[in-house]
Amino acid sequence: MSPSLCRLKRRSEFLRTAAAGLKWVTPGVIVQARQREADGEGPRVGYTVSKKVGNAVQRNRARRRLRAAADDVLAARGDAAFDYVLIGRKSTLDRPFDALLGDLNDAVAGIGRKVRRTDGRPESGEPGS
Numbered sequence: 368m369s370p371s372l373c374r375l376k377r378r379s380e381f382l383r384t385a386a387a388g389l390k391w392v393t394p395g396v397i398v399q400a401r402q403r404e405a406d407g408e409g410p411r412v413g414y415t416v417s418k419k420v421g422n423a424v425q426r427n428r429a430r431r432r433l434r435a436a437a438d439d440v441l442a443a444r445g446d447a448a449f450d451y452v453l454i455g456r457k458s459t460l461d462r463p464f465d466a467l468l469g470d471l472n473d474a475v476a477g478i479g480r481k482v483r484r485t486d487g488r489p490e491s492g493e494p495g496s
């Protein structure tokens with residue numbers, strides 16, 4: 368895990384992130400996010416993969432793939448004032464890694480657009496702006 372990413376470990380942190388309502392669904396991963404006070408420690412990330420994905424070996428493999436993708440994407444593009452929860456899907460196991468990186472990039476960008484839209488700031492590149 369890269370030094371710039373901190374982990375969410377407690378159930379209450381995961382529940383708080385889910386309750387925030389920021390969510391982006393892609394074929395390879397579901398990303399939930401919560402904006403918090405920027406405390407200089409960088410983006411925090413948690414991983415969850417349910418038994419729907421498969422047995423323990425498959426769930427651990429999906430979690431490892433999500434960690435590797437987060438190290439690449441969230442370390443570079445993640446907002447330091449956010450908590451992210453990455454939820455593995457069945458397709459996380461078989462999806463090509465480049466596509467998984469693209470899914471995570473899309474999710475981070477989509478969540479950023481949602482936040483800017485609710486803040487009232489105009490978005491560049493959106494129709495009508």
